[in-house]
Amino acid sequence: MxxxxxxxxxxxxxxxxxxxxxxxxxxxxxxxxxxxxxxxxxxxxxxxxxxxxxxxxxxxxxxxxxxxxxxxxxxxxLHVDRVWDIAVVGSGDVGHAVARYQGFTNRGFRVAAVFDNDPAKIGQKVGNFVIQDVANLIPEIRKAKIQVAMLAVPASQAQGVTDLLVQAGVKSILNYAPISLNVPAGVRVQYIDPAAHLQMLSYYMD
Amino acid sequence: MxxxxxxxxxxxxxxxxxxxxxxxxxxxxxxxxxxxxxxxxxxxxxxxxxxxxxxxxxxxxxxxxxxxxxxxxxxxxLHVDRVWDIAVVGSGDVGHAVARYQGFTNRGFRVAAVFDNDPAKIGQKVGNFVIQDVANLIPEIRKAKIQVAMLAVPASQAQGVTDLLVQAGVKSILNYAPISLNVPAGVRVQYIDPAAHLQMLSYYMD
DNA sequence: TAGATTGTTAATCGATTAACAATC
DNA sequence: TAGATTGTTAATCGATTAACAATC
CATH class of the missing domain: 1.10.10.10 (Winged helix-like DNA-binding domain superfamily/Winged helix DNA-binding domain)
Known part of the structure; x- marks a missing residue:
């Protein structure tokens, strides 16, 4: 039963x-x-x-x-009686803010790695992390056994990066790109789209 | 009817x-x-x-x-056949990202003002905006007839700033602080709490 | 015409609320 | 004890789905 x-x-x-x-x-x-x-x-x-x-x-x-x-x-x-490592993909303004966000403390998560595909950014630091090349995403995430990712790349790249994350073994994705992702069974996605929230609000305004 | x-x-x-x-x-x-x-x-x-x-x-x-x-x-x-001006309050990492976010274009919104209460930040620029003193929030928002705000201040300050926004005539608030806000009838709030989204995901993980 | 797809109705499914016995 | 508040049941309310006549 x-x-x-x-x-x-x-x-x-x-x-x-x-x-x-x-x-x-x-x-x-x-x-x-x-x-x-x-x-x-x-x-x-x-x-x-x-x-x-x-x-x-x-x-x-x-x-x-x-x-x-x-x-x-x-x-x-909720399985937050432990701390989950998170990979952040994309180090633009959103990725930067998310990687340095203080609000995960005591809520079960911590950022463990940051990736980007821009040669000018790779090797730079964001917070305490050295930005790594997306080309190394799969081995690095596997090595670190990371199961959670936050996606902060342009919408045009979101599905491609998602496919890499899934291959790497990530099970949960928090997606900041304003686009629906296709993932296999066993992988879950949550969406954050500020413009969509604002549009729910403007419906009620004159 | x-x-x-x-x-x-x-x-x-x-x-x-x-x-x-x-x-x-x-x-x-x-x-x-x-x-x-x-x-x-x-x-x-x-x-x-x-x-x-x-x-x-x-x-x-x-x-x-x-x-x-x-x-x-x-x-x-949805009343996005026009463009709504938004005030951003708080110019830390989140406020910074939100103020410069490109994703509002063609979706009915544009950032029109940024406020902070840190003397070291007031007068500095974020994107195209000079950071204004929160002390001037009410007159500035009234003058610009702004009806939408994004709140990116610490949780401890969120309710206080909300009260100011309501006084200034703001009708819609997108709140990034992880706390529930009290607002009078006629004012609406939407919430963005990344840690809450992640916890919905970790529920399904081992 | 034949095929496709809408808008809508009725049936089903699921979530919320009200109410209260149990009990701290 | 008296008052307060839980956990749960049954009733209500609301949302989703299936099905199909209408019609492009």
Whole structure:
């Protein structure tokens, strides 16, 4: 009997719960409730309880949830009770910002390598990393056993680089290029397209 | 009799349709079908037809959709048949990348002003913009009638800056700080949190 | 005409909410 | 104990899909 698969829409909310709990912990808070969490996030208390109940019984009636305990549980569920190495491909403005981004600390990720195909950039440093030649991407990623990549190259090159990443064994790609990627089963992609977000906002403006 | 409100989940797909149609147009394609569009995006053809039918009858039986016509229609729906000025707040790595981002061109937006609160940065240039003092944010945004902002400041400052933006009359905020914002009715926020996206991916990894 | 594809309806599927017994 | 809040069930609500007549 296999457990029923947890809907992706629930997985998408767990990082928000975790982020908010970590903020509370940073303020030395010890317990919270589904109601408080919901108010902070604009989500109903019932939904938060239902989401968490997919994975276990983490709360106490009358009291709520122990914050450090719930942080530990959600971290385990999301597999961020460890640190994943990330390869950044593309060292333009976006790649540069992403490679130096401080916000991955304590959230389960760290940048481990940066690649570009521009001879003028290869060998230069971005943050603590020497920019490596994309020509060496496959062996370097294999050697370092990197399974996560962030893609910050022009849309025209995104599919080609994706194919290399897949060959190298990468399983997860966060794609900043505004284009849909084709990947084989077993590889997952998340998309960040600021212009698409802005267009969702302009729909509601006059 | 008011038209029923179009679900936000549909609004969220329109930018993807538009982006894909613009790519096709760039390759001098003239017509497409719900099936082709769906295959490119990993969305069912039925859903694309249903989504578009919320707004009008844009296709022709037996033929499909005229690409330039559909681009024009969706652009109108999303209010990107014009160009919106954006204020960027924060000129660290993320603000810098966002202020210089080339991907807004032809998608309805352009950066018009950059603000920071660091005396060492105020007066410096990022791209074509002189970084202005956040102390002048309200009058400057009002003067320029800017209604859209991108927030690239530390989480600890995000709510404070948001309050200023709201006072200045901003209606739409794209927030890069990993924190939920409180805004009054009539103001909308979209969130970009790369670590949250990565955690959705790590859930599926061993 | 024959083939293709739309727009729409009805059926299905999935997600959210309300409500409350259990219990800390 | 009294009050608070969980985990869960059933009801509601909303989104997706399948199917097909209409028609280009």
């Amino acid at each position: 296999t457990n029923k698969e947890v809907p992706n829409i629930i997985i998408g909310r767990l990082p928000l719960y975790l982020r908010t709990l970590q903020q509370m912990a940073g303020q030395n808070r010890r317990v919270t409730s589904s109601q408080e969490l919901g108010e902070r996030l604009g989500i109903s208390a019932a939904q938060i309880r239902k989401d968490l109940s997919q994975f276990g019984e983490y709360g106490k009636q009358g009291t709520g949830y122990d914050i450090p305990f719930l942080i530990a549980q959600i971290s385990k569920i | 008011t038209n029923k409100e179009v679900p936000n989940i549909i609004i969220g797909r329109l930018p993807l349709y538009l982006r894909t149609l613009q790519q096709m147009a760039g390759q001098n394609r003239r017509v497409t079908s719900s099936q082709e569009l769906g295959e490119r995006l990993g969305i069912s053809a039925a859903q694309i037809r249903k989504d578009l039918s919320q707004f009008g009858e844009y296709g022709k039986q037996g033929t499909g959709y005229d690409i330039p016509f559909l681009i024009a229609q969706i652009s109108k729906i």
